[in-house]
Amino acid sequence: MSTRDLRFAIVGGGMAGILAAIRLKEAGLTDFTVYEKADRLGGTWRENTYPGLTCDVPSHLYSYSFALNPDWSHMYAPGPEIQAYFERVASEHGVVPFVRFGEEVVRLDWVDGRWHLETARGTRDVVDVVIAATGVLHHPRYPDFEGLETFGGACFHSARWDHGVRIDGARVGIVGTGSTSVQIITAIARRVRRLTVFQRTAQWVMPATNPAYTEEQKAELRADPEKLAALHARLCELFDVFANGVVDARSSQMQMIADACRANLEENVKDPVLRERLRPDYQAACKRLIMADGFYEAMQEPTVELVTEKIVRVEPEGVRTADGALHDLDVLVLATGFKVDAFMRPMAVTGAGGVRLEDEWAQRPNAYLSISIPGFPNLFMLNGPNGPVGNFSLIEVAELQFGYVMQLVELLRSGRCRAICATRDAMERHEAARVEAARHTVWSTGCRSWYLDDRGVPAVWPWPFTRFREVMAAPDLSAYELA
Ligand code: NAP
Numbered sequence: 253m254s255t256r257d258l259r260f261a262i263v264g265g266g267m268a269g270i271l272a273a274i275r276l277k278e279a280g281l282t283d284f285t286v287y288e289k290a291d292r293l294g295g296t297w298r299e300n301t302y303p304g305l306t307c308d309v310p311s312h313l314y315s316y317s318f319a320l321n322p323d324w325s326h327m328y329a330p331g332p333e334i335q336a337y338f339e340r341v342a343s344e345h346g347v348v349p350f351v352r353f354g355e356e357v358v359r360l361d362w363v364d365g366r367w368h369l370e371t372a373r374g375t376r377d378v379v380d381v382v383i384a385a386t387g388v389l390h391h392p393r394y395p396d397f398e399g400l401e402t403f404g405g406a407c408f409h410s411a412r413w414d415h416g417v418r419i420d421g422a423r424v425g426i427v428g429t430g431s432t433s434v435q436i437i438t439a440i441a442r443r444v445r446r447l448t449v450f451q452r453t454a455q456w457v458m459p460a461t462n463p464a465y466t467e468e469q470k471a472e473l474r475a476d477p478e479k480l481a482a483l484h485a486r487l488c489e490l491f492d493v494f495a496n497g498v499v500d501a502r503s504s505q506m507q508m509i510a511d512a513c514r515a516n517l518e519e520n521v522k523d524p525v526l527r528e529r530l531r532p533d534y535q536a537a538c539k540r541l542i543m544a545d546g547f548y549e550a551m552q553e554p555t556v557e558l559v560t561e562k563i564v565r566v567e568p569e570g571v572r573t574a575d576g577a578l579h580d581l582d583v584l585v586l587a588t589g590f591k592v593d594a595f596m597r598p599m600a601v602t603g604a605g606g607v608r609l610e611d612e613w614a615q616r617p618n619a620y621l622s623i624s625i626p627g628f629p630n631l632f633m634l635n636g637p638n639g640p641v642g643n644f645s646l647i648e649v650a651e652l653q654f655g656y657v658m659q660l661v662e663l664l665r666s667g668r669c670r671a672i673c674a675t676r677d678a679m680e681r682h683e684a685a686r687v688e689a690a691r692h693t694v695w696s697t698g699c700r701s702w703y704l705d706d707r708g709v710p711a712v713w714p715w716p717f718t719r720f721r722e723v724m725a726a727p728d729l730s731a732y733e734l735a
Contacts, residue, residue, distance in 0.1 A: 256667050260284035261369050261379040263357045263596065266295015268634035268650040269385035270338055271316065273347040275654055281665070284379075286347065287371060289356035293342050295387050297335040300432075302413045302585075304439025305331030308431060308460065308543040312480075313487035313645045316341060320480045322473035328462045328543075360601045362629065365670055381661060384596045384633045385650075388641060391591040395427060397566045403584055404568035410436060410587040417583055421445050425571055425581040427563070429455050431540060433587035434547045441550035448557050448579045450571065453700065454529070456513035456536035459520075460543040488648065495644050495717035498537060501694040510536040520548040529560055534699035540642060592702050593617050593711070595637060603628035604671075616705050620674030620682055620731060621723065622713075623653060629671035629735070630664065632657040638686060640713040640720055641703070642695075652724040659727050669734035678731030689714035 258281060262272045265288035273286050292298050307314050311324035314334070319341045325333060342348055352375070359370040360382060369377045392409040394400075400407070406417040410432045419440055425448040426433055433449070434457065441447055473480045497505025513536040521527040530551065550556060561573035570581040595617050601609035607627045619625045622639035623632050634650045634657075635641075641649075663669050687709050690696060695703045695710035705711040713720055 254667050255665055256380075256670075257283065258380040258661070258665055259378070260381045260383060261357070261367065261377060262286040262383045262385055263599070264288065264295065264385040264387060265290075265293040265342075265351055265353075266297075266385060266387050267338060267647055268387070268654075269293075269295070269383070270342045270345075270347055271647070271650050272383045272385055272634065272654055273342070273350055274316075274318075274345045275658060277346065277350075279658065281661075282350075284350060285377065286351040287355045287357045287369070288351050288353050289372075291353045292339070293347075293351065294335045294338050296389060297331055297338060299390075300331060300411050300413075301415065302410050302432065302436050302439075303419070303443075304435035304437075306435055306462070307331070307334055309491075309645050310487055312483050313491060314647055315484065316647055317484065317651060319344075320477070320484050322480050323470055324465060326462050326464050328460065328545075357599055360599060360631070362603050362631075367630065380630060380664065382631045383654075383657070384631060384636070386596045386599075388592060388595070388635050388646075389590040391594045392586075393589050393591045394586060395563075395588050397563055397571075399566040402568050403566050403570075403581075405570075405582045405584060407566075407584040407586065410585060411590070419443055419583065422582040423570075423580055424448070424583045424585065425450060425579060426585040426587055428587035428589065429453065430587060430589055431542050432589075433585075434542050434544045436585065436587060437556070438544060438546045438550045441553045441556050444555055446555055446557065447553075448559055448571070448581065449551070450559050450563055450573075451529075452562075453539075454532040455539065455542050456510075456532050457516055457542045457544050457547050458509060458513055458536075459516045460545055462545045488645075491644050492717050495640070495642070498642060498694045499689070499714055499716055500692060501535065501697050506535070506537060506694055509541065513541075516548065522552065526552070526558065529558055532699075535694060535697040537694045538697045538699040539701040540703065589702055593637075593705070595633065601628065601631070603631070604673075616707075616711075618679065618683060620679040621656075623657060624660075624672075624674035624732070626674055626676040626679055626733075629673040629733075631673070632660065638683075638711050638713065640717060642712065644717065649720075652721060656724045656727055660732070663734065671735040672732050674731055675733050682731075686714055 262269045265286050269286055276284050306328050311329040315321050355371040358372050361368045367379050367382050392411050408414045420443045423446045424444045427450045429451045497503040561575045564574050565572050571579045604627050617637035619636045622636035634653050660672055690710045693714050703710045703712055
């Protein structure tokens, strides 16, 4: 058997795309291009620039295992620092020359055993393997409020923050109370004239203080890479405990989280009326758990008003709620989340025999182990549908997935096959087991959240994270069709 030279396209230059590029280079597979639609790398950390942006996964965990960073400023790093980290790692690993910026991939067609790619600018490429690293929380979801377009002030989505708009001293409204909104509220409550928080559903909030690392601590980690690695490993283990707990709604970990959230609410919200309005009526961690420092304090600032009445429409002066009140605003921030079922769409992808991804995913997106779609050979997704999302490091998830993908790539490189993709049978069997297991997770305990698909089934990995590691360690080739 002779080895085969492979050409790759990596779609997306965020955390996962940078990772894929680094790993391909390390493996000596240097015939690849990273297609990035923007003019910078960084993905979600490039797109989100809202005030208060922080990663609520500890910095020393939210790092590539091969590029640990002794210099994180805080336990939970601010967004711009994370963006700088990704750009620095990409640059140090020589990824940048492989990137074509301003190139949005709009078409992928599997023709005669290769992927024919086209970008919005008309650039074409023909590759053997596509790595789709297009992110999950990527496409903003806008609410369909009547009259939204008539609003007379500034209005933008949290992921499209308009830094030209003055927040200081303004009357600001914010829709939503997810992780994003909580960070924005905490950051701007004391800067605005008035902050009106439109809450549809109350959230459990896990207290997470965010101490800065001292210069001595950083110097110690810098001087001792083993210590830095041990810190990363310890955090991975700690998060495993959480990740293994969420898959059993009655686990002791979930009970501890519920107790901590309840105590946070009881002890830190003084006014009993406000406390009840902020009290959720579902189990903690059913929605994505909010980790926050100072949120309840911000909500008790005299500048902040909590509105729980339904929004009925937006008018030129502000937001009208169901009780008839008009909330006058200069700025309206829509922290309303993302379309989480798009994945690599709206890219038009046509696989073997002319099957269109749009049709394959007409009901909902799916892929065997979140990575491979039947009928779409040599196309591998990172952080694809139904994978481990939640309060853990998507970096570790992507690293494990890419290790798995590289083993499939090796089959192509070694000449064992020319095309590989999961069988439909394997995907369907996996999906049936996944849906059954998902029923017992904390995400199924009765709340509305972005984890739930159109059937109300959590679109996530429903087993312990340790099992995910085991499954990613080596592909079960009986689940694949090799051609
Ligand atoms: P989200 O969790 O989906 O929250 C959206 C919020 O908007 C919810 O409170 C939702 O209310 C509300 N909303 C949506 N449509 C509405 C409507 N039509 N009327 C009224 N309210 C509406 O979005 P997100 O806060 O941007 O967070 C998304 C995910 O991004 C997080 O869960 C997390 O995974 C990630 N994230 C991570 C970090 C981090 O630090 N690592 C920070 C920010 C975000 P309901 O609850 O009633 O649906």
